[in-house]
Amino acid sequence: MYNHGLFMIRRYIFIALSVIIFSLSTPLFANTVILRKLVVHNTPHQLSATFYLSSSTQYRTFSLHTPNRFIVDLKNVKTVQQLHFPDAAKSILNGFRYATHRDGVFRMVFGLNSSIKPKTRVLSIDSHHQVRLQIIFPKTRHASLPLLPPPVREKIHIKKAIINDADFDQDNKNQRRIIIVIDPGHGGKDPGAAGINGTKEKNIVLSISEILQRDINRQPGYHAELTRTSDYYLTLRQRLAIARQDKADMFVAIHADKWRNTQANGFSVFALSQRGATSEAARWLARRENKSELMGGVQLQDQSHLLKSVLINLSQSATIRDSLEIGTNVLRCVKPIAHLHHNTVEQAAFVVLKSPDIPSLLIETGFLSNPREEYKLSNLEFQHQLAGAIMQGIYQYFSKYPPRGTWVNYWRKHHAHS
Numbered sequence: 001m002y003n004h005g006l007f008m009i010r011r012y013i014f015i016a017l018s019v020i021i022f023s024l025s026t027p028l029f030a031n032t033v034i035l036r037k038l039v040v041h042n043t044p045h046q047l048s049a050t051f052y053l054s055s056s057t058q059y060r061t062f063s064l065h066t067p068n069r070f071i072v073d074l075k076n077v078k079t080v081q082q083l084h085f086p087d088a089a090k091s092i093l094n095g096f097r098y099a100t101h102r103d104g105v106f107r108m109v110f111g112l113n114s115s116i117k118p119k120t121r122v123l124s125i126d127s128h129h130q131v132r133l134q135i136i137f138p139k140t141r142h143a144s145l146p147l148l149p150p151p152v153r154e155k156i157h158i159k160k161a162i163i164n165d166a167d168f169d170q171d172n173k174n175q176r177r178i179i180i181v182i183d184p185g186h187g188g189k190d191p192g193a194a195g196i197n198g199t200k201e202k203n204i205v206l207s208i209s210e211i212l213q214r215d216i217n218r219q220p221g222y223h224a225e226l227t228r229t230s231d232y233y234l235t236l237r238q239r240l241a242i243a244r245q246d247k248a249d250m251f252v253a254i255h256a257d258k259w260r261n262t263q264a265n266g267f268s269v270f271a272l273s274q275r276g277a278t279s280e281a282a283r284w285l286a287r288r289e290n291k292s293e294l295m296g297g298v299q300l301q302d303q304s305h306l307l308k309s310v311l312i313n314l315s316q317s318a319t320i321r322d323s324l325e326i327g328t329n330v331l332r333c334v335k336p337i338a339h340l341h342h343n344t345v346e347q348a349a350f351v352v353l354k355s356p357d358i359p360s361l362l363i364e365t366g367f368l369s370n371p372r373e374e375y376k377l378s379n380l381e382f383q384h385q386l387a388g389a390i391m392q393g394i395y396q397y398f399s400k401y402p403p404r405g406t407w408v409n410y411w412r413k414h415h416a417h418s
């Protein structure tokens, strides 16, 4: 319930309400207002949807995210005919649905392909005495990307069926769960990268992290925690402290960054490097991500000291080896559903990966600087596929190398050969 509460709060802060009463000259709500038709008009620069109403009424509009939706509520309105979704709208909208609720509010929900900001305006009454309410969906340069085909689903074989919840309840008396701490990058005053259509990294990665958490929590013997559960700022060190506090067996930071080249695309996994970065891009990215620390008021000098301490901490070798192994599993599971930017786990001096004894990965889910990828990452179904594949990679690793004292380890010893 606690998590659910926060979840709700997060949803509601996105809601920008606008309530306007237009035309006070006619008595409001005296009669049911009829929605006579909805006319959709497509031009190179915008898509408009115009509601033709028999008389004036109250309305409100607001946006919701993940997935992106635009909602129009009309008070005391009924429709007399079925409304159709025109093909011409597909470049901007992925559909709409509507219903009249018991309290007389007619609600129409427009599914948006990207996070655009529709505008609402009231047009003058036409020659048929109809009141017209118009929604304008602006077209940005990239908003008219064709709809992506559904990603290919490939079966990834994991022997999930052999462990079930009943087994877990039976023998978990003295065994602990494997703890995975998921760190949605950025947050609050640090939005992270931004896509050309306005998608913010901090929102995308929180959504993917929440799905990943639910996926992991469904596995018997596993428990996942988030470092942040809504839109607020955490320093990199606070994130590390949470992983330590939760006694994490693994830490995974989720990001979606940008690159100078808008063509750059694909999924990548990073582990800590004790020496140099494995590529110039990895070095550049680590520098970028480490900057988040500066926003918390840490001095540059302190920052370089932190980086130095990363480089000299030799006790991390074993942890890095484990991180690389988990990362390899993740890449293998993600490969069937997403393009890999790099086929192997890359390494660089990410501050957020510097826990000396907790295997840690930083996952770049894709590039928000690539409009096609921005669009894909905003898609809830793709987010689910990605989270599912990441979960499977982690699961495969821990099935093979379960930490001591965990139920998965106990189960493996007692059931593996029976």
Ligand SMILES: [Zn+2]
Pocket: 185, 186, 192, 193, 201, 255, 256, 257, 289
């Ligand atoms: Zn990031």
